[in-house]
Amino acid sequence: MFPAPIERASRPAQFAYQALIPAALVLWLLPLIAVAVFSIRPDADFANANYWGWPSSFEGITNYSKVFFESDMPRYLLNSVLITVPTVIGAVALSCMTGFALGIYKFRANLWIFFLFVAGNFVPFQILMVPVRDLTLDLGLYNTKTGLVLFHIAFQTGFCTLFMRNFIRALPYELIEAARVEGVAEWRIFWFVVLPLMKPAIAALAVLIFTFIWNDYFWAVVLTQGAESQPVTAGITSFNAQYRAAYHLMSAGSIVAALPPVAMFFLMQRHFIAGLTLGAVK
Amino acid sequence: MAPLPPSTAPRPAPGPAPRSWWRRNQIAITPWLFLAPGILFFAVYVLIPVFQSFNVSLYEWDGLGAAEYVGLRNYEEMYWDDAFYTSLRNNVIWLVLYLLAIPAGLAIALFLNQTVTGIRIYKSLFFFPFVISQVVVGLVFSWFYDPSFGLLNVMLGWFGAGPVNVLGDERYVTYGIIAAGLWPQTAYCMILYLTGLNAVDPEQIEAGRLDNAKGFRMLWHIILPQLKPATFIAFVVTIIGALRSFDLISIMTAGGPFGQSRVLSFYMFEVALSEYGFRMGYGAAIAVVLFLIMLVFITYFLWSMYREERGR
Numbered sequence: 001m002f003p004a005p006i007e008r009a010s011r012p013a014q015f016a017y018q019a020l021i022p023a024a025l026v027l028w029l030l031p032l033i034a035v036a037v038f039s040i041r042p043d044a045d046f047a048n049a050n051y052w053g054w055p056s057s058f059e060g061i062t063n064y065s066k067v068f069f070e071s072d073m074p075r076y077l078l079n080s081v082l083i084t085v086p087t088v089i090g091a092v093a094l095s096c097m098t099g100f101a102l103g104i105y106k107f108r109a110n111l112w113i114f115f116l117f118v119a120g121n122f123v124p125f126q127i128l129m130v131p132v133r134d135l136t137l138d139l140g141l142y143n144t145k146t147g148l149v150l151f152h153i154a155f156q157t158g159f160c161t162l163f164m165r166n167f168i169r170a171l172p173y174e175l176i177e178a179a180r181v182e183g184v185a186e187w188r189i190f191w192f193v194v195l196p197l198m199k200p201a202i203a204a205l206a207v208l209i210f211t212f213i214w215n216d217y218f219w220a221v222v223l224t225q226g227a228e229s230q231p232v233t234a235g236i237t238s239f240n241a242q243y244r245a246a247y248h249l250m251s252a253g254s255i256v257a258a259l260p261p262v263a264m265f266f267l268m269q270r271h272f273i274a275g276l277t278l279g280a281v282k
Numbered sequence: 283m284a285p286l287p288p289s290t291a292p293r294p295a296p297g298p299a300p301r302s303w304w305r306r307n308q309i310a311i312t313p314w315l316f317l318a319p320g321i322l323f324f325a326v327y328v329l330i331p332v333f334q335s336f337n338v339s340l341y342e343w344d345g346l347g348a349a350e351y352v353g354l355r356n357y358e359e360m361y362w363d364d365a366f367y368t369s370l371r372n373n374v375i376w377l378v379l380y381l382l383a384i385p386a387g388l389a390i391a392l393f394l395n396q397t398v399t400g401i402r403i404y405k406s407l408f409f410f411p412f413v414i415s416q417v418v419v420g421l422v423f424s425w426f427y428d429p430s431f432g433l434l435n436v437m438l439g440w441f442g443a444g445p446v447n448v449l450g451d452e453r454y455v456t457y458g459i460i461a462a463g464l465w466p467q468t469a470y471c472m473i474l475y476l477t478g479l480n481a482v483d484p485e486q487i488e489a490g491r492l493d494n495a496k497g498f499r500m501l502w503h504i505i506l507p508q509l510k511p512a513t514f515i516a517f518v519v520t521i522i523g524a525l526r527s528f529d530l531i532s533i534m535t536a537g538g539p540f541g542q543s544r545v546l547s548f549y550m551f552e553v554a555l556s557e558y559g560f561r562m563g564y565g566a567a568i569a570v571v572l573f574l575i576m577l578v579f580i581t582y583f584l585w586s587m588y589r590e591e592r593g594r
Contacts, residue, residue: 002479002487002505006396017396021404024393028408031426031465034433038425051431098320101313111591113317115584120328122522122580126550126569130338130562131331133555134345154327157320186312215415217529222555233417237533240421247425258418265413269406276470277477280512 039063039251046247063252071242072227073253076235080260083145083152083231084213088206090153091160095205096198098157099164100190104176114165121158125218128155136223148223148231152213160205163278167201168194204275207268211261232257332573339566345554349563356567365541366568369549372456373525373575376545379460380467380524384516387471388509392501394472395479405476412469420533423462424449449535452542459530459543467523471516478512479505514586521579525572546572 006017026033040060041050050056067073102114132151133142141147171194179189220234227235236257243249265272339356343349360366394405411419426432429447438444448458482505490504506513528547531537537544537552544552546568554565 001395001397001484002482002500003392003395006398014398018398021394021398021401025404025407029410030433031422032411032414034426035422049431052433052436094320094323097316101316105309105313107310107313110313111588113321115587116329117320117324118587119580119584120324120332122576122583123328123332124525124547124569124572124576125528126547126565127335127573128328128331129335129551129569130345130554130566131334132327135326135331150323151327154323157324158328161320186308190316211413215417217415217417217532218551221532222551233415233529236417236421250421251425254418254421258414261413261415262410265410266406273409273473273477277474277512277515280474280477280515281481 035251035254038247039255041248043246043248046245059248063248064256066249067252067256071239071249071253072235073232073239073256075227076230076232076239077256077260079145079229079235080214080231080233083148084210086149087152087156087213088209090149091156091209092202092205094153094157095160095164096195096202097190098161099168099198100194102161102165103168103171104173104189104194114161117158117161121155121162129222133222143224143226143229145224145229148219148229151219151223152216156209156212160209163205163275164198164201166278167198171197200271200274203268204271204278207264207272208275210264211272214261335566335569335573338562339564339570341563343562344560345562346560352563356564359564360567360571365544365549366546368541369544369546369568370571372543372545373572375456376460376463376524376527377521379457380463380520380527381517383464383467383471383520384513386464386468387473387516388475390468390472391475391479395476405473409469409473411466412473414466416463416466416529417533419462419466420530423458423465423530424534427458449543450539452539455535455539455543459527459534462534463523463527463530467520470519474512474516475509478509482508518579518583522576525576525579546575 006014009017037055040058040063041055042057042059042062045051045053045056048056098117102110136142136147136151139147141150175193175197176189179193184193214231215233216231217233220231224230224234227238230238236253239253240250243253338349340351340353341349342352342356390408394401394408427434427448429435429445429450434448435445438446446454448454486504486508487500490500495504526547527545528551531543531545531548532551535543537548541549550565550568550572553559553561553568
């Protein structure tokens, strides 16, 4: 293990280390802690310029219930869910298939198609913006969740294919050969042999894509406008315009908007990190 | 491409007498059937639009009316456009400074790579900024920088410095936004290195210790070579992240003050889709330049991956 385990160090060094971690953590999360503190302050504190002193009262419940009951925030949150969940399902389904095709079969165009998916995944969004917006308008899907979902599925398929293909490559190929010898049809090999083995990859991808799509801002701004279809990342700006200078409410709103992926991360931590760091270890 | 329309997608009953043509060609055709929906989606929404953008960049078009062919005039306009050069310069600054996330992430990973009690929760909390949307990161940091109540100026005040209006000052604005971007990016690099450090060969470390390698020499000669895959991924995601920077700029400054914090991705959006007018052609031309910059890196990434694949 590197660096040397702290247990081998002297007593004082160990104590110093134990004290240093929380201190470093507080420093690291300081901007976030500040916002969390803001979100439970009363309005009056901001009027009296009491930004960093002890809050004159704790208004956490008032502030957060305002966000939930007196603003469009629930609507935006619902939109985000209705955009994110279908995207996750669609992208994972498509990439299970592409990953299977590219991971199992040997044919001439295999590597080229794979690289096409990988390259497309790295492309800057702006080069797609004008045509995709135009296409969405033509399909009559501008300012709808469907329009956003379709694009997200297509774009995420690039990354998901990269992920799935590499995962399937690492599976024991003998399983497939054995099934073929038995005369099992190819689609049955996919469904009954490979898919069950892909469960960890599917879980990892699902949490990753959930986070990516939930946090998307650019496409939300390009393809939607207005509370009926905008996700929470775009909605938060209108929310902030509505509560200009009401920092306690804007802080509470931001925390609410950020929370779902955070919850997802803490619930599915193992899968999340396994997904993010795929390929970081040989 | 798959010659078969999806409607013929076969579901051959593995009965006693399967069609022999299908049986003979099953292995050649199946991958194309599995690829068809993915390729279709990806082509319509990603591959074809790239070429369409190249085409649009040769037109003057407001997105609604008729497009007028203007040849390379959009590119000529770009050549004389000061805002374009400001954006380009900022893109370079982003690229260079964003790479700091890699050593910073490594440093935090080394700091946290211990087995004391509660370390797991510390690791998760350090990783936390990456999970939050950039929109919220942008908001959080713009309040952090706020000249009247931001924590930054409170802290500067302790040292008798400040107040500094980071986001209102054209000298600091880009650096201020990059610092906000480095926060989640460093967390990402940290998690990559933590995973990498987990897999470092303990025997080599012990061998190094016997050879009296310590501290930095050990890190440089024994640990870092083994972390190469993690470094490669950190490099890829950081470059992509730097060139994709849009959310933070849009939230924190909207390109200001006086357009000094624009980057190409934001400037393109501004030209094509904001109140400055709907100039799709000019926007597409800027996007093409951004794409070509990215293409250099994409080629390098793919080349590395290709060598890897051949090496197998």
